[in-house]
Amino acid sequence: MVFCPKCGKKKIVDVLCEECMRKEIPLLECFKEIEIILCSESDSIKKGGKWTHYNDVWKAVEAEIIRHLRFSENAVIDEITIKNFPVERKPGLQRDHDVNITVKGKAHPDMESFYKEDVMIPVKIRCTISPKYAKKGTEYFEGTLQLRNPSDEAINFIVKEIDKKKKDGVFLNKIADVKGGVDFSITSNEYTQQLAHEVHKRFGGEVKTSAKLFSKDKNTQKDLYRVNALIRLPSFKKDDILWVNNKLIKVLKFKGDDVFGKNLLTGKNTSTNYQRTDFSVLEQFETTISKIKPQIEILDPETFDSVDIANQHSDPDPTKPVTVVQFSGKWYMV
Numbered sequence: 001m002v003f004c005p006k007c008g009k010k011k012i013v014d015v016l017c018e019e020c021m022r023k024e025i026p027l028l029e030c031f032k033e034i035e036i037i038l039c040s041e042s043d044s045i046k047k048g049g050k051w052t053h054y055n056d057v058w059k060a061v062e063a064e065i066i067r068h069l070r071f072s073e074n075a076v077i078d079e080i081t082i083k084n085f086p087v088e089r090k091p092g093l094q095r096d097h098d099v100n101i102t103v104k105g106k107a108h109p110d111m112e113s114f115y116k117e118d119v120m121i122p123v124k125i126r127c128t129i130s131p132k133y134a135k136k137g138t139e140y141f142e143g144t145l146q147l148r149n150p151s152d153e154a155i156n157f158i159v160k161e162i163d164k165k166k167k168d169g170v171f172l173n174k175i176a177d178v179k180g181g182v183d184f185s186i187t188s189n190e191y192t193q194q195l196a197h198e199v200h201k202r203f204g205g206e207v208k209t210s211a212k213l214f215s216k217d218k219n220t221q222k223d224l225y226r227v228n229a230l231i232r233l234p235s236f237k238k239d240d241i242l243w244v245n246n247k248l249i250k251v252l253k254f255k256g257d258d259v260f261g262k263n264l265l266t267g268k269n270t271s272t273n274y275q276r277t278d279f280s281v282l283e284q285f286e287t288t289i290s291k292i293k294p295q296i297e298i299l300d301p302e303t304f305d306s307v308d309i310a311n312q313h314s315d316p317d318p319t320k321p322v323t324v325v326q327f328s329g330k331w332y333m334v
């Protein structure tokens with residue numbers, strides 16, 4: 001028969017009786033203060049030297065506390081409960097918390113039942129700025145997007161697109177009004193190129209990009225380039241009437257070097273490349289219909305004579321004003 005060396009009881013687990021084991025072997029071994037590092041600018045936590053994004057700050061802190069807990073060698077842990085405390089995030093913040101932790105388990109697998117152990121653990125929350133965010137709001141830039149012939153729509157698009165990249169550490173650090181347009185200073189060279197491509201896809205125009213070596217990355221020792229992307233938007237916009245490649249197009253949208261719209265000569269949708277060809281943007285006039293049969297006629301906006309229109313396929317409401325353009329001496333209804 002084996003007896004507990006502490007109390008003399010007969011029934012033992014391993015070397016001690018169950019009761020003495022609870023007293024002598026805590027589930028949680030001695031621990032040091034736990035330090036948790038959060039980014040003050042973004043939803044990220046430093047874990048084992050690496051910054052990781054989180055969705056819920058409390059869940060991230062809780063998981064990090066649990067990761068630091070050390071249990072006694074043979075312990076079987078059933079449940080860990082950490083009492084919630086408010087986690088603040090501010091630049092430079094350092095705050096000490098005494099955190100209540102309840103561990104349910106047993107010190108040895110042969111013990112009959114689980115029991116609870118309450119402990120208080122010091123946890124320090126420290127806020128710093130993750131390297132990705134350290135560039136925010138500084139003079140730093142790796143790319144300049146130079147928008148020329150800018151439209152409000154394109155400017156808004158650019159600002160919104162860059163804002164969406166915040167979570168990846170890309171920032172718009174400066175917007176400058178310059179002669180002929182707007183310059184955007186962006187913290188990522190790669191993204192500047194990508195964005196220039198997207199702007200071109202959506203708004204057309206010409207794009208010229210160039211890159212220049214400016215530094216070496218301190219961490220990776222890789223060469224760092226500054227990208228300059230010059231986008232010259234077309235001199236015409238949506239709803240303009242364009243004479244191009246023998247088509248008379250009411251512009252609906254752009255896609256790269258092509259313009260999409262309705263060909264007023266045929267009444268059908270069409271697209272055409274406008275980049276390497278001459279085109280004219282026609283002035284639009286408002287006038288009234290003077291005749292509908294046998295042919296549609298309008299009042300010439302300059303002479304007020306009743307004149308033919310060259311595109312006869314539309315079916316206009318004669319009581320309403322119409323918009324017309326003139327090309328090569330002929331009038332066209334828009």
Ligand SMILES: [Zn+2]
Binds near residue numbers: 006007016
């Ligand atoms: Zn005992």
